[in-house]
Amino acid sequence: MSGHEPIVVVVGAETPGNVGTIARAMKNFGLSNLKLVDPPPLDPDGEAYGFAGHAREDVLPNAEEISFEEVVTTYHTVGCTAITGEDSRRHRRFPYTTPGELAETLQTVDSRTAIVFGREGRGLYNEEIEQLDQICSIPASDDYPVLNLGQAATIVLYELRDLTVDETQLPDREHERAAEADIERFYDYFAEFLDAQRYNDRKREKTQRLMRRLIGRAHPTGREIHTLLGVLRQATEQLEHRQALLDRYDEPDRFGGDTASDGDADRTGDGA
Incomplete structure (x- = not known):
């Protein structure tokens, strides 16, 4: 004034x-x-x-x-x-x-x-x-x-x-947005997270775009984006580990071949 x-x-x-x-x-x-x-x-x-x-x-x-x-x-x-x-x-x-x-x-x-x-x-x-x-x-x-x-x-x-009023008793609220490189890395991690959970391919592009819009509006700080990166990284590793175990137990020769089929064949032979 x-x-x-x-x-x-x-x-x-x-x-x-x-x-x-x-x-x-x-x-x-x-x-x-x-x-x-x-x-x-x-x-x-x-x-x-x-x-x-x-x-x-x-x-x-x-x-x-x-x-x-x-x-x-x-x-x-x-x-x-x-x-x-x-x-x-x-x-x-x-x-x-x-x-x-x-x-x-x-x-x-x-x-x-x-x-x-x-x-x-x-x-x-x-x-x-x-x-x-x-x-x-x-x-x-x-x-x-x-x-x-x-x-x-x-x-x-x-x-x-x-x-x-030049200054108030409240702390400074100036917001420092995280580095763009870190935000882009978050989007990469999010894509890996979708891969790990085998997300529906038809919905994938829309979901990634939604996440980009959400983070774009939120203007996360460096600390916030690094926390989210840590959560996504841990969740992705757990999903990948779980999927590896499932894939391992789904292998046909996990126990030396299809034992049920072999037994049936032997019994059939004995009967003949």
């Missing part, structure tokens, strides 16, 4: 606890600038600070009161609402973006941006929404789309985390 950290604006909050919850969500997702329009009293010993977690140390005590008019004239504004217009004929609440789409659009905004949340009961009034630049809405059940103010803010700020 061109170096501009979004600010969070809460308009007409009725419950101090929700302000504290929003401050905590801001702390979780790397935002620090909280502005309040007509806020309730925020007692340092009250529920706002009790709900704020570590945000009681900086985000909440540094929150500033501001007028709605100042928000509109100072910032690129994004209003958050559960109720949107039904179609393009109603431009007060339409068009709208989801929080995920909002994160993408703000990547290109070279401006100070305010994410604006409304009241617990009624949200932002229509006359307020008319003055905002963008509308954001969280997809939810059509039967009950209205979220608690603190919940809604947490979801939106979570989706914006790529704009505000």
Whole structure:
């Protein structure tokens, strides 16, 4: 976002606890600038600070009161609402973006941006929404789309985390695909495995193609592909050993010829 950290604006909050919850969500997702329009009293010993977690140390005590008019004239504004217009004929609440789409659009905004949340009961009034630049809405059940103010803010700020958080507590998930030579060797081993189990020739080509598509989508790591190679190699060796034993015992002269036929011939001769 061109170096501009979004600010969070809460308009007409009725419950101090929700302000504290929003401050905590801001702390979780790397935002620090909280502005309040007509806020309730925020007692340092009250529920706002009790709900704020570590945000009681900086985000909440540094929150500033501001007028709605100042928000509109100072910032690129994004209003958050559960109720949107039904179609393009109603431009007060339409068009709208989801929080995920909002994160993408703000990547290109070279401006100070305010994410604006409304009241617990009624949200932002229509006359307020008319003055905002963008509308954001969280997809939810059509039967009950209205979220608690603190919940809604947490979801939106979570989706914006790529704009505000350089590093998280999670380990790096960069995925290193196995060397193509090792993956091709896996396909060769798979072909040998099919040979060892005497796989149906009519299905063989389709099955090998299916395996190639599956591994191609999975992007296995080097460790994963070497583990699979080991499993296939061991399974193939066991199948080959088993088949060798079966072939050995199927040989006609395994016990010196067809003994049953020889016995029958001798008995027939004795009888003659």
